[in-house]
Each structure stands twice: as structure tokens, then as C-alpha cells.
Amino acid sequence: MTTRPASSQLLIWIAITFLLFPVLILLGILMRSIQAGEISALQPWFYPAMTLHGVGMVGVWYVAAMACAADVLSRHVTLPPALGRLAIAGTVLGVVLLLACVLLGRFAAGWYFLYPLPLKGEWPLWSAVTFLLSLTVLGATWFIWSLGLLWAISRRFSLGQALGWHYLAGRTDPVLPPSVLITTVSLIAGVAALVSAVIVLALFYLELLTGQASDALLMKNLTFFFGHTLVNLAMYLGVAVAYEILPEYAGRPWKTNKIVVVSWNTVLLIVLVAYFHHLYMDFVQPGILQYIGQVASYASAIPAAVVTIFGALLLVYRSRMRWNLASLLFFLGLVGWAIGGVGAVIDSTISVNARLHNTLWVPAHFHTYMVAGLAFLVIGYFYHRCQEAAALRESKGYHQLLIVLMTAGAYGFFLMFYLAGAFSVPRRFAVYPVEIGHGASFAGWAALFATLFLVGFVLTATEVGRRWRAALSSAT
Numbered sequence: 312m313t314t315r316p317a318s319s320q321l322l323i324w325i326a327i328t329f330l331l332f333p334v335l336i337l338l339g340i341l342m343r344s345i346q347a348g349e350i351s352a353l354q355p356w357f358y359p360a361m362t363l364h365g366v367g368m369v370g371v372w373y374v375a376a377m378a379c380a381a382d383v384l385s386r387h388v389t390l391p392p393a394l395g396r397l398a399i400a401g402t403v404l405g406v407v408l409l410l411a412c413v414l415l416g417r418f419a420a421g422w423y424f425l426y427p428l429p430l431k432g433e434w435p436l437w438s439a440v441t442f443l444l445s446l447t448v449l450g451a452t453w454f455i456w457s458l459g460l461l462w463a464i465s466r467r468f469s470l471g472q473a474l475g476w477h478y479l480a481g482r483t484d485p486v487l488p489p490s491v492l493i494t495t496v497s498l499i500a501g502v503a504a505l506v507s508a509v510i511v512l513a514l515f516y517l518e519l520l521t522g523q524a525s526d527a528l529l530m531k532n533l534t535f536f537f538g539h540t541l542v543n544l545a546m547y548l549g550v551a552v553a554y555e556i557l558p559e560y561a562g563r564p565w566k567t568n569k570i571v572v573v574s575w576n577t578v579l580l581i582v583l584v585a586y587f588h589h590l591y592m593d594f595v596q597p598g599i600l601q602y603i604g605q606v607a608s609y610a611s612a613i614p615a616a617v618v619t620i621f622g623a624l625l626l627v628y629r630s631r632m633r634w635n636l637a638s639l640l641f642f643l644g645l646v647g648w649a650i651g652g653v654g655a656v657i658d659s660t661i662s663v664n665a666r667l668h669n670t671l672w673v674p675a676h677f678h679t680y681m682v683a684g685l686a687f688l689v690i691g692y693f694y695h696r697c698q699e700a701a702a703l704r705e706s707k708g709y710h711q712l713l714i715v716l717m718t719a720g721a722y723g724f725f726l727m728f729y730l731a732g733a734f735s736v737p738r739r740f741a742v743y744p745v746e747i748g749h750g751a752s753f754a755g756w757a758a759l760f761a762t763l764f765l766v767g768f769v770l771t772a773t774e775v776g777r778r779w780r781a782a783l784s785s786a787t
């Protein structure tokens with residue numbers, strides 16, 4: 312078997328991800344256990360834990376997906392090494408600030424820190440300021456990282472070429488790998504999202520310094536433009552990686568064509584307006600935007616998901632697929648994306664949202680495509696790259712067992728969220744009052760399933776880790 316050395320930057324990202332993920336999972340299990348009524352002494356920690364878990368998970372999987380996409384990109388364009396180093400340093404600094412404000416200051420405004428809550432909570436003002444500083448460092452770092460990657464792409468492809476427009480005119484020269492197309496779309500959306508984050512943060516600082524209050528509706532629009540877009544594009548970056556790697560296991564190419572180009576260009580337009588579905592309950596939001604939100608939410612599912620899922624099925628169908636830990640995780644990752652996506656489309660229907668809004672249905676669907684979607688894709692890529700560099704012997708049966716543990720744990724855990732949501736249990740309740748007392752037993756089962764997932768993940772991380780160690784000695 313031929314080996315290909317891994318980049319030391321990717322190896323650092325793997326270490327960061329695999330250190331933070333289990334800690335953040337433990338916070339999740341802690342929350343479900345408190346909700347089950349098992350450890351009431353820790354109740355005061357529920358909301359700080361929820362905040363750290365939410366921001367931490369979104370951040371970790373976003374940077375991990377960026378790291379994978381950058382690693383794939385480096386096969387096609389030249390990346391400046393200093394860019395990757397800056398991304399690592401800025402992210403670590405942001406995480407340290409985040410840990411400080413939550414663990415020392417008990418900052419607890421939730422992952423999207425909806426205005427004006429950060430300035431009105433029980434926590435000390437310094438912790439809110441530290442939280443905002445943490446997001447500023449992270450946002451600025453990721454902004455530069457995204458622009459830097461776009462710049463690197465632009466040295467080889469013009470913007471039109473990177474978006475595949477020449478395919479629409481019937482030309483296929485220069486050949487555009489789908490991973491570069493999807494990464495370009497994601498990075499452009501990311502730049503837009505991060506600009507919006509900068510405006511939100513600037514308005515928070517303005518209020519801190521001058522007492523000038525902001526318009527709550529404007530702040531909510533900006534916040535969700537940022538949050539919805541960032542989470543979606545993190546998923547797309549993972550999908551870009553699948554487009555690049557799955558063909559290697561299927562022994563068939565997965566090429567850019569007109570349908571792929573039209574789909575991902577449509578995604579770029581639609582992903583920016585779908586966020587209106589987060590404001591259905593805001594009666595002051597102009598009515599027309601609500602309708603745009605529903606239509607765009609439906610429409611965003613078709614090009615990206617349907618085209619990708621069909622593409623992946625065609626790729627695998629009757630191919631001599633080489634199934635190993637990586638290709639299984641890629642395939643299951645796309646499946647998880649699709650299942651969570653269906654949950655999202657259901658919830659983005661206005662008449663349904665009137666019932667499901669802010670029930671546990673919401674964490675149900677996004678955990679499906681974040682854990683069994685994005686995290687699976689990223690872990691698959693991490694394994695793929697380390698194994699490619701280390702070429703250790705693979706134990707098929709044991710790896711299948713790991714997949715079963717993680718999949719069963721994850722879906723059992725999601726199912727408890729979906730069922731609780733369908734039975735009207737609200738999200739973000741530390742303790743369930745008697746009217747929704749049934750929420751507690753769902754929470755107890757969820758904690759058990761999540762523990763099963765954690766066991767599967769730790770064993771999988773050990774398998775990756777053995778190859779990571781071997782890859783380190785030959786890293787470039």
C-alpha cells in the first residue's frame with residue numbers, strides 16, 4: 312500500500328478536536344442527567360454548561376470542517392502555511408477566553424447570546440465582556456482564514472471558474488473539482504455570516520461604551536443570519552470533503568457537471584435568506600419575510616441534499632466499494648445529514664413551527680446533522696488521512712463494532728429529543744415542571760444513549776490516535 316504523509320497542521324486540528332469533543336459531550340450528558348432529575352445539586356450549572364456546550368460544539372465542528380476542507384483544497388491550490396498557523400493560534404485564544412467567561416464567570420446566555428440577554432443576566436459584566444471578546448477573536452480569525460482560502464483559490468481559478476460558471480456555457484476547462492466549488496460557495500457564505508457577526512458585536516460594544524441601546528429585531532435578524540449560515544456552511548464543508556474522498560473508495564469519479572454547478576450556486580443564494588425561519592414567532596418581522604423563509608428553507612434542501620444524496624447513491628451503487636471506517640463514516644454522515652434535514656424542513660413549515668417552535672424538536676434535528684452528519688464526515692476524514700499516512704492493518708470486524716456503537720448511541724439519543732419534541736417538551740428547561748414531567752424520562756434514556764455514543768467515540772478516537780502517532784513521524 313502506498314502512503315501519503317499528512318500535514319502537521321491537520322494533525323494539530325485532529326488533536327484539538329479530539330480533546331474538546333469528549334469534554335463537550337460530557338457537558339451534554341450532564342444536561343440530560345440534570346433534566347432527568349438525577350443530580351439536582353448541579354442545577355445551577357445547567358445554563359453555563361449549555362452555553363459552553365453550544366458555542367463549543369458549533370465552534371469545534373466548524374473549525375474541524377474548515378481544517379478538512381483546507382487540507383483537501385491544498386491538493387488543488389497552494390495554501391500559505393502562515394494562514395493555517397494563524398487559524399490555530401486565534402482559535403486556541405478564543406477557546407481560552409470562552410472557558411474563562413463560562414467557568415469563572417458563569418456566563419450563560421446560550422449559544423446565540425440573543426440581545427439583550429448577555430447584558431441583563433445574573434453573571435458579572437466582565438464575563439459578558441469576555442464572552443464578546445472571545446467571539447471577536449474567533450470571528451476575526453475565521454474571517455481572515457476564509458478570505459485567505461478564497462485568495463488562494465483565486466490564484467488558480469477566477470471567481471466565475473471557482474463557481475463553475477464555465478460549465479454552464481458547456482466548457483469543462485479548467486476542470487473544477489466539486490470540492491473546490493462547494494468550498495468556494497461555503498467560504499463566500501462564511502464571509503457574509505462573519506460580517507454580520509462583526510456588526511452584532513460592534514453594536515454590543517457600542518451599548519457597553521455609550522449606553523446606546525440597539526433595535527432588538529435588527530439584532531435578532533443579524534444574529535440568525537450569522538448563526539444559521541455558519542452552521543449550514545460547516546455542514547457543506549464536510550460534504551465537500553465527501554465529494555473528494557468517497558470516489559477513492561468507490562473507484563469511480565464524482566465530477567462537476569451542470570447539475571452540480573446549478574445546485575451549489577442556488578445554495579449560495581438561498582442559504583442567505585433561509586434564516587428567516589428562526590423569526591416565525593416575531594410578529595413585528597415583516598410578513599413577506601416569513602413566507603420567503605418558508606420557501607427558501609424548502610428550496611435549500613433540494614439542490615444541496617437531493618443532488619448530493621443521489622450522487623452518492625449512484626457512486627456507491629454496484630461499485631466495488633471498499634468499505635472501511637472512513638468510507639462507512641462518510642456514507643453514514645451523508646445519511647445523517649439527510650435525516651436531520653428532513654427534520655429541519657418539517658420544522659421550517661410555518662403551521663408546524665407554531666407547535667414545534669423551541670421544543671426539543673429543534674435540538675433533535677440539528678443534533679442529527681451535526682453529530683451523525685458533520686461529526687461523522689470529519690471523523691471519517693481524520694481517520695482517512697491518518698490511515699493514508701500510517702497504513703496500519705485495519706480490523707474490519709472491530710471497526711464495524713465501533714460504527715454500531717456510535718450510530719446506535721447517536722440515534723437513540725436523537726430519538727429521545729424527537730419524541731420529547733413531538734410531546735411538546737420545551738428546549739432549554741433545566742428542570743421539567745409537572746405538566747411536562749414526561750420530559751424527565753426521555754432525558755434519562757438520552758443520557759444513557761449519549762454515554763454509549765461517547766464510548767464508541769473514545770474507542771474510535773483511539774483507533775485514529777494510533778494512526779495519528781505514526782503519521783506524526785512522517786508529517787510534512
Ligand code: HEM
Nearest residue numbers: 339340342343365368369372421422681682738739740761
Ligand atoms: C453526543 C453528543 C451530544 C450531546 C449528548 C448533546 C447534548 C445536548 C443537550 C442535552 C442540549 C440541551 C438541550 C435543551 O434542553 O435545550 C444541547 C444543546 C445544544 N447542542 Fe448538543 N449534544 C451533543 C452534540 C452536539 C454537537 C456535535 C453539536 C454541534 C455541532 C451540538 C450543539 C448544540 C447546540 C448549538 C445546542 C443549543 C444550546 C443553546 O440552546 O444555547 N451538540 N446538546
Ligand SMILES: [Cu+2]
Nearest residue numbers: 539585586589
Ligand atoms: Cu436555520
